Amino acid sequence: MERDQVRAAVQAVAEYDFGRTAAALFELDRLINASHGDSDARSWIEAELAQILESDASLAAKQEVCRRLWRIGTDASIGALAKLLEDDDPKLVAASCYAIGRRPSARADEALKSALRKAPQPCRAAIESLIEDRI
Numbered sequence: 001m002e003r004d005q006v007r008a009a010v011q012a013v014a015e016y017d018f019g020r021t022a023a024a025l026f027e028l029d030r031l032i033n034a035s036h037g038d039s040d041a042r043s044w045i046e047a048e049l050a051q052i053l054e055s056d057a058s059l060a061a062k063q064e065v066c067r068r069l070w071r072i073g074t075d076a077s078i079g080a081l082a083k084l085l086e087d088d089d090p091k092l093v094a095a096s097c098y099a100i101g102r103r104p105s106a107r108a109d110e111a112l113k114s115a116l117r118k119a120p121q122p123c124r125a126a127i128e129s130l131i132e133d134r135i
Contacts, residue, residue: 001041006031010048013065017058025064032072042072049073050080059091066095073099075107085115085127093123097130109134 009031012024028045035041049065057065062084069077077099084096093115100108112134116127 001031001034001038001044003044006041006044006048010045010052013049014052014055014057014061016061016064018060028068032068035072043074043076046073046077050077053077053080053084053096059089062092063095066099069099070102073103075103075105078103078105078107078111082111082115085111085123086118088120088123090123090126093119094126097126101130101133104134 009024009027013028016022016024031041032045035045046069049069052065053062066081066084069081073081081096081099084092085100087093087096097112100112112127112131116124116131119127
């Protein structure tokens with residue numbers, strides 16, 4: 001698997017939005033499946049996906065990225081996910097909580113605690129719920 005191939009697939013996902021073809025998502029899933037057992041490829045994919053979370057990509061694209069990070073994410077993507085936890089859009093906060101939810105690590109726990117102190121009131125419910133689930 002080549003980095004350029006991963007970069008192109010992830011860039012296509014960055015342009016995804018509701019109502020558009022899901023072909024980019026299927027291609028990304030194909031690459032994720034093909035990367036099974038290849039930690040280098042998985043880390044490339046994760047790094048590229050994390051960049052989308054810090055871009056002006058659509059809500060739909062960021063939600064889909066969070067779904068993929070739920071599957072393959074490591075602590076390397078916690079920084080990008082933590083920024084979403086502080087967003088004023090409850091849907092982005094929920095997507096980030098979903099991605100972090102499966103990651104039992106001290107770094108993830110700290111990101112959640114920090115976000116709870118900073119998140120706007122309407123967004124705190126998802127964070128609080130995840131923290132409760134982790135205790």
